[in-house]
Amino acid sequence: MTSKVSSFFKYLFIIICSFISVFPFIWMIIGSTNSSSQIIAGKMSFGDQFMNNWHHTFAQTAVVQDFWNSLKIAVLVTVLSIIVSALAAYGFQIYRSRGKNWIYSIFIASMMIPFSVLMIPLYRMMTNFGLVNNAWAVVLPSILSVFLIFFFHQSLETFPIDTIESARIDGANELKIFWSVVLPQLRSTFAAAAIYSFMGAWNNYMWPLIVLQSDDQKTLPLLISGLSATTNFSIDYGIIMVLIIISTIPIFVIFLFLQKYFVQGMTGANKG
Template identity: 35%
Template sequence: MLMIFPVYWMAVSALTPGGQSQSSEFYLWPSDPTLANFDEVFATQPVWHWLGNSMFIATVGTALSVCVSLGAGYALAKYSFRGRGVLYAAFLVTIMIPIQVTLVPAFLMVARAGLVDSPWAVILPTLFDVVGIFIARQFMLGVPDALLEAARIDGAGELRTFVRVVLPTCGPLVGVLVILGFMNRWNDFLWPLVVLQGNENLTVPVALSTLTNNPAFSSPWGAVMAVATVTVLPLLLVFLVFQRQFVQGIASTGIK
């Protein structure tokens, strides 16, 4: 109930004119629910552009990042090469470096590449997901080496072994990576705030911050709650689709 109630209260506020900020009385359901907040914000703000930007960044970024994580995790788990331990340790060390430290150099690289105010400015720097690579490696360690050796003896090359033998066993892993990757990119605020500038190019989290000071609304909280309610739906859909794989993947990667 503690986890669900804020989401419920957000939906109730979205159905209340002005949110619940114009009333000193707290209530669990409005006496006169209305869709006026939705109509007002969708009519005056480019909400569909914001949703489209977030969907493109989250979908494409997650798909590419999952591919990178699967390949890197497989290499670190199943290939023996000089410096593998040092390289893996270096990957893990980067988890401890906060984004604020690398914000300026990352922005300079994106700016020199001419990608500022573009969705690719958000997608490309986040393709390397250390947590995703860690989870993928832990999962790949459980794939029997004998299975890979049998494929190679049968004449399968390295790419075919990975695609035809390893990937079919990675359904739970893919579910975990998709849910975590999509959620992180959909909710990301700081990096899109830095590299996206035009109002129609913003993602939903950044756009929500602009509504609180928007003079077009007498009380912005109704509009904020309306947009926030709509933006929860894609996350719920992704989780419901990959729910079973997510639970199996978390159980099988040693993170219990």
């Protein structure tokens, strides 16, 4: 009897936590079907304004252009950061060097530096390179991810070194070994890293707000945050709800296809 009561409260707790987690998404879907005044009034039932809100979103905002800007930046950051981080972690784990542990420790310690401290030096650097108001000003500082280096390094700690040594004896160079031997064995880790990197780049707000200064370069988060300025200071919450739904679609699709590998990658990385 005691075990049944205990199980009941466990499942009840899980249900409550699940509802709290899912409720904002449900509220967003419901809000997209109502008018702005109905959303402000707190209406919690589906309405008939979804098509109007959808039409106004594409008529009054540059959602297609900003969506493309966000997608372009997120894809570039994801691909480049994964390649650089995986190769760096491979070097730290596989190669033997007297000072590599010190260098790796410095990299890990740099995770404690808040980004607000780096914004001014980064902005001056982008200005000197002539990259302000360019997508590369957002992409380049995001390529080197210390967390991803740590993430790949943890996975490589359990990788059999004998396999790499055998490939070297067979005459394969290091890039060939990394591409043909290491990468296939760490597919789940790469998938988890891709989700993490894409989410961070897609939702990035503060740095793009600083370096992307023209409307044709703005990303989707900047569009949503600045929507009040494009509607003559009268906020249309119906449009905002539609934009938020659009902004969640890429992350939802990526996680839907990679969720199995994401769980495996996180578990594998933690085993190290």
